[in-house]
Amino acid sequence: MTRSQILKGWELKGLEKFIAPLAALLAFVYLFQWYITGELRSTSDPVFPAKLPPLVMKGGDPHIRALMRTISASESNHQRPYSLLYGGQHVQDLSRHPEICVTIVNGPNQGNCSTAAGRYQIINTTWFRIAPKYHPKPGRFVFWSSYSFDAEYQDAVVYRWLSDSQVWGTDISQLLRQGKVNQVLKLLSPTWTSLGYGIENNSMSSHLPRIYQKMLQEELKSATPAR
Structure with a gap:
């Protein structure tokens, strides 16, 4: 095995350490969204990140x-x-x-x-x-x-x-x-x-x-x- 092949192997192992936790985090986010809203959707959907400021007015329906x-x-x-x-x-x-x-x-x-x-x-x-x-x-x-x-x-x-x-x-x-x-x-x-x-x-x-x-x-x- 050449030196470059060994380095590539190390790089892949390093990526694997990040990929698994990232996948788990994304799965949690989607499942949490499903629990809250009852539907799954892409994070590119405008509804997903919508954080509209509250009204200044207090009270009301x-x-x-x-x-x-x-x-x-x-x-x-x-x-x-x-x-x-x-x-x-x-x-x-x-x-x-x-x-x-x-x-x-x-x-x-x-x-x-x-x-x-x-x-x-x-x-x-x-x-x-x-x-x-x-x-x-x-x-x-x-x-x-x-x-x-x-x-x-x-x-x-x-x-x-x-x-x-x-x-x-x-x-x-x-x-x-x-x-x-x-x-x-x-x-x-x-x-x-x-x-x-x-x-x-x-x-x-x-x-x-x-x-x-x-x-x-x-x-x-x-x-x-x-x-």
């Missing part, structure tokens, strides 16, 4: 809260979503809706511009329509009102909006409790097109029902008082 986090997974998948503008830039001033119109570079609306901002990528006209109805602490001066776009108010306005059955023609929370996640996403897709069913999708759209289930488990766990 865990099903609506999970839906809000699911919407943000598709609309503003970022660890700092509340200050996010369409296109990826951030703003510092959230005392009001930023109203910054960013050019759309692809998709069916290419060439136009979007004022979408915040965790739920709400455009300015939508914010000025829903904020007067759902904002918990509007600023008022004589006949003039202002609506802070701070994180807690983005959450509060969207939570109340989604909870208003008169707006959507149905009780969204009840549909979610019945497991009709796809029906809810379809209902909301004209407002948030990235949810699927609308004029455009993104890489997260098809994974949203499973992301919702993951978010719901986190919200239910957080809502359960510690014993």
Whole structure:
């Protein structure tokens, strides 16, 4: 046996020491995932590593809260979503809706511009329509009102909006409790097109029902008082 053959033998033995533990670790990860979620999937699946930041808002229906986090997974998948503008830039001033119109570079609306901002990528006209109805602490001066776009108010306005059955023609929370996640996403897709069913999708759209289930488990766990 030559010297090179001996060295190759040592290298293979060294690799074997790492391969077995690595295989065991991967098997454990997949089995643990199966135990928690009831299904196995690749680590390349966006659901697998999804760690969406919690809402700033405290309390509320865990099903609506999970839906809000699911919407943000598709609309503003970022660890700092509340200050996010369409296109990826951030703003510092959230005392009001930023109203910054960013050019759309692809998709069916290419060439136009979007004022979408915040965790739920709400455009300015939508914010000025829903904020007067759902904002918990509007600023008022004589006949003039202002609506802070701070994180807690983005959450509060969207939570109340989604909870208003008169707006959507149905009780969204009840549909979610019945497991009709796809029906809810379809209902909301004209407002948030990235949810699927609308004029455009993104890489997260098809994974949203499973992301919702993951978010719901986190919200239910957080809502359960510690014993």
